[in-house]
Amino acid sequence: MSLRQLLLRLPCYLGASGPRRGPLDTISSVVSWRAQSSRSPAHWNQVVSDAEKIVGYPTSFMSLRCLLSDELSNIAMQVRKLVGTQHPLLTTARGLVHDSQNNLQLRGLVVLLISKAAGPSSVNASCQSYDMVSGIYSCQRSLAEITELIHTALLVHRGIVNLDELQSSDGPLKDMQFGNKIAILSGDFLLANACNGLALLQNTKVVELLASALMDLVQGVYHENSTSAKENHITDDIGILTWKKQTFLSHGALLAKSCQAAMELAKHDAEVQDMAFQYGKHMAMSHKINSDLQPFIKEKTSDSLTFNLNSAPVVLHQEFLGRDLWIKQIREAQRKGRLDYAKLRETINAGKGVTSAIDLCRYHGNKALEALESFPPSEARTALENIVFAVTRFS
Amino acid sequence: MASCWWRWRRGCSWRPAARSPGPGSLGRAGLSGLRAAAAAAARAQVRRRGLRMSQVSYFNLVKSLTSAFPNMYSISRFHHMTPAVCCCSKTRSGEKYTDPFNLGWRDLKGLYEDIRKELFISTTELKEMCEYYFDGKGKAFRPIIVVLMARACNIHHNNSRNVQASQRAIALIAEMIHTASLVHDDVIDDASSRRGKHTVNKIWGEKKAVLAGDLILSAASIALARIGNTTVVSILTQVIEDLVRGEFLQLGSKENENERFAHYLEKTFKKTASLIANSCKAVSVLGCPDPVVHEIAYQYGKNVGLAFQLIDDVLDFTSCSDRMGKPTSADLKLGLATGPVLFACQQFPEMNAMIMRRFSSPGDVDRARQYVLQSDGVQQTTYLAQRYCREAVREISKLRPSPERDALIQLSEIVLTRDK
Numbered sequence: 001m002s003l004r005q006l007l008l009r010l011p012c013y014l015g016a017s018g019p020r021r022g023p024l025d026t027i028s029s030v031v032s033w034r035a036q037s038s039r040s041p042a043h044w045n046q047v048v049s050d051a052e053k054i055v056g057y058p059t060s061f062m063s064l065r066c067l068l069s070d071e072l073s074n075i076a077m078q079v080r081k082l083v084g085t086q087h088p089l090l091t092t093a094r095g096l097v098h099d100s101q102n103n104l105q106l107r108g109l110v111v112l113l114i115s116k117a118a119g120p121s122s123v124n125a126s127c128q129s130y131d132m133v134s135g136i137y138s139c140q141r142s143l144a145e146i147t148e149l150i151h152t153a154l155l156v157h158r159g160i161v162n163l164d165e166l167q168s169s170d171g172p173l174k175d176m177q178f179g180n181k182i183a184i185l186s187g188d189f190l191l192a193n194a195c196n197g198l199a200l201l202q203n204t205k206v207v208e209l210l211a212s213a214l215m216d217l218v219q220g221v222y223h224e225n226s227t228s229a230k231e232n233h234i235t236d237d238i239g240i241l242t243w244k245k246q247t248f249l250s251h252g253a254l255l256a257k258s259c260q261a262a263m264e265l266a267k268h269d270a271e272v273q274d275m276a277f278q279y280g281k282h283m284a285m286s287h288k289i290n291s292d293l294q295p296f297i298k299e300k301t302s303d304s305l306t307f308n309l310n311s312a313p314v315v316l317h318q319e320f321l322g323r324d325l326w327i328k329q330i331r332e333a334q335r336k337g338r339l340d341y342a343k344l345r346e347t348i349n350a351g352k353g354v355t356s357a358i359d360l361c362r363y364h365g366n367k368a369l370e371a372l373e374s375f376p377p378s379e380a381r382t383a384l385e386n387i388v389f390a391v392t393r394f395s
Numbered sequence: 396m397a398s399c400w401w402r403w404r405r406g407c408s409w410r411p412a413a414r415s416p417g418p419g420s421l422g423r424a425g426l427s428g429l430r431a432a433a434a435a436a437a438r439a440q441v442r443r444r445g446l447r448m449s450q451v452s453y454f455n456l457v458k459s460l461t462s463a464f465p466n467m468y469s470i471s472r473f474h475h476m477t478p479a480v481c482c483c484s485k486t487r488s489g490e491k492y493t494d495p496f497n498l499g500w501r502d503l504k505g506l507y508e509d510i511r512k513e514l515f516i517s518t519t520e521l522k523e524m525c526e527y528y529f530d531g532k533g534k535a536f537r538p539i540i541v542v543l544m545a546r547a548c549n550i551h552h553n554n555s556r557n558v559q560a561s562q563r564a565i566a567l568i569a570e571m572i573h574t575a576s577l578v579h580d581d582v583i584d585d586a587s588s589r590r591g592k593h594t595v596n597k598i599w600g601e602k603k604a605v606l607a608g609d610l611i612l613s614a615a616s617i618a619l620a621r622i623g624n625t626t627v628v629s630i631l632t633q634v635i636e637d638l639v640r641g642e643f644l645q646l647g648s649k650e651n652e653n654e655r656f657a658h659y660l661e662k663t664f665k666k667t668a669s670l671i672a673n674s675c676k677a678v679s680v681l682g683c684p685d686p687v688v689h690e691i692a693y694q695y696g697k698n699v700g701l702a703f704q705l706i707d708d709v710l711d712f713t714s715c716s717d718r719m720g721k722p723t724s725a726d727l728k729l730g731l732a733t734g735p736v737l738f739a740c741q742q743f744p745e746m747n748a749m750i751m752r753r754f755s756s757p758g759d760v761d762r763a764r765q766y767v768l769q770s771d772g773v774q775q776t777t778y779l780a781q782r783y784c785r786e787a788v789r790e791i792s793k794l795r796p797s798p799e800r801d802a803l804i805q806l807s808e809i810v811l812t813r814d815k
Contacts, residue, residue: 157606163600164600180582180583180601181646184579184605185642187605188579188638188639189639189643191609191612191639192635192639195632195635196636198616198628198632199628199632203625204621204628205620207620208621211620214609214612214613214616215614218609218613219516222521222606225603225606
């Protein structure tokens with residue numbers, strides 16, 4: 001069964017609600033799904049679509065390929081059993097198929113672009129130039145897929161539910177237990193595939209890099225869990241520096257280290273590897289801050305739209321105000337124990353949190369561009385620059 | 396191998412009047428007449444070719460073994476295996492016959508401290524979760540096998556009595572991979588206790604437990620990469636895949652009786668034996684360039700691993716919960732039909748329905764347990780484990796004699812006679 005046929009069936013499997021999508025008969029229609037994303041659609045889509053042409057194929061569904069292969073078609077069937085329950089795995093699965101803002105499979109694309117931008121190593125010109133397609137080595141393509149596998153695995157593992165925190169509104173315990181089971185196994189399966197892929201690269205330095213990226217990512221996810229909505233919505237007192245460290249772990253490390261690993265595969269020297277690392281790190285940071293800012297800068301927002309109290313603008317806002325004043329503001333925005341997000345948003349918009357978050361986003365964007373300067377000018381480099389521009393654009 | 400063995404089993408029975416042979420298994424000849432003829436042929440075969448299980452049919456094998464070793468006819472868990480099971484040369488060093496665990500631990504001092512060093516995590520709670528099982532209370536069975544195998548291979552290759560740092564690292568990595576899979580398995584099975592204490596998921600919740608498992612795995616991968624040997628990396632990443640596939644095999648089930656046993660053995664290999672087999676292979680690769688040795692190490696590990704799990708499955712029926720550190724009839728409660736159950740089903744076909752519905756109806760677990768204890772399921776499984784052990788011993792005996800090689804032989808026997 002081809003990937004395309006499987007993808008045609010998936011939405012039905014997952015009990016997709018919302019507008020019916022037309023059949024996937026051209027690659028461009030895959031890209032047009034991005035139009036559903038809430039970022040300034042036309043521009044972002046253009047950037048990504050151009051980028052995909054440069055690397056030769058759409059990169060969205062890399063990590064799904066192994067999940068959907070016939071051998072383990074169990075997984076798709078098992079996830080299907082969750083339709084009708086409230087287990088988060090279902091949401092994750094839907095998100096992977098219907099590209100949404102948070103699940104934009106950007107990492108693989110960036111790894112491919114930076115591989116192409118760096119080109120073959122000038123020092124080790126002998127290594128496998130026959131192996132290059134569209135200017136990218138097959139091992140680098142493999143690496144891009146591995147990166148996506150690791151990311152998706154943790155995305156799936158994030159959706160595990162604590163059984164003793166369940167309420168009757170969450171539905172039967174049995175469903176949640178089953179959902180947890182499938183989530184763990186699917187995540188583990190993705191990780192196992194990633195490990196196998198890494199072993200095939202026959203390069204232990206790359207294995208070490210990606211394994212340490214995984215370690216960072218897991219710790220980042222752990223922090224996310226710990227600081228998510230608590231009693232009375234009072235989150236931990238973290239300053240922007242701690243936020244940056246934690247965000248690097250949960251968002252930056254994987255992309256940064258993959259970019260570096262891509263350079264290592266082509267036998268580039270330490271300087272080039274470092275520049276790739278810097279690009280990956282700063283680009284990922286600005287991407288995350290951009291994502292955090294969306295609830296605050298969109299013109300048409302519904303009143304019920306919530307936002308993460310540990311996002312960049314909120315953390316910055318708290319840092320300017322001081323802890324006590326911030327807690328007071330949260331209390332004022334609470335009505336009968338529930339947080340009035342619209343009111344809190346107004347309060348935050350009135351402060352300096354949003355503007356300084358925008359500045360921070362642009363700061364990281366600039367650092368990413370700086371890192372790119374050491375790469376020779378090329379289509380791929382331009383595409384990477386365009387991605388930064390798209391992510392730091394707020395007008 | 397397993398499937399043809401299984402077909403023979405269906406045709407025969409321990410109890411003479413139980414059932415008639417199935418078609419194609421024993422042919423038309425009478426049972427007793429065939430037994431005599433087969434026994435004679437088998438004895439000759441065994442003498443000529445050694446105990447090659449794929450070639451000698453199960454039935455003949457039973458007969459030949461029971462005639463060669465009369466004590467073994469009534470198989471029970473408590474039957475002690477003498478070291479003279481295989482007719483190979485003993486150690487010529489004349490060293491005192493030490494306990495394999497003591498021998499192995501000489502190289503494993505500081506094992507758990509070193510594992511904890513690999514878990515360089517800044518957050519206290521996360522670190523605590525990851526270190527939870529590395530408290531020195533586990534059996535450390537896998538690291539022991541690994542270091543003993545390392546020495547045995549080194550000695551075989553060039554009489555070197557040292558264990559390389561990289562080989563010792565494999566011991567750590569094997570234990571870490573094993574623990575990571577345990578943590579995830581406990582969440583999947585919603586287990587509440589292991590090794591005599593609460594599981595990670597019960598104390599810290601499922602979300603964090605899954606992350607802890609991922610962390611331990613990533614730390615193991617980093618350590619693996621640092622050894623710097625791509626072959627070894629390939630060997631051990633295969634284990635990670637096998638562990639996951641084993642879990643998936645456990646999720647699914649086979650309708651057909653014949654397939655069930657093969658499915659059970661495959662799952663047992665992937666979940667338990669693969670780690671031991673491949674760790675043994677990895678240390679042999681690091682210690683010795685000869686691929687014959689690598690294969691010996693792998694086969695030893697695989698057979699011991701299979702035996703280990705089979706006995707584990709037996710103990711789930713015969714032991715009581717204090718000794719094991721985890722509750723018993725655990726497999727039945729999870730809906731799993733292990734060796735004893737599958738054998739018992741031969742004598743009590745009523746069990747089929749229970750197996751198919753994975754013991755989900757009330758009273759199933761207890762009834763199944765009763766059936767198993769009444770049948771010879773436990774004995775059969777133990778006997779199968781003994782066969783695997785014998786194969787392991789046969790393989791490892793091909794290495795140059797050394798205290799470590801003999802310790803490995805002794806270890807395979809300990810696998811059979813342990814009670815926790």
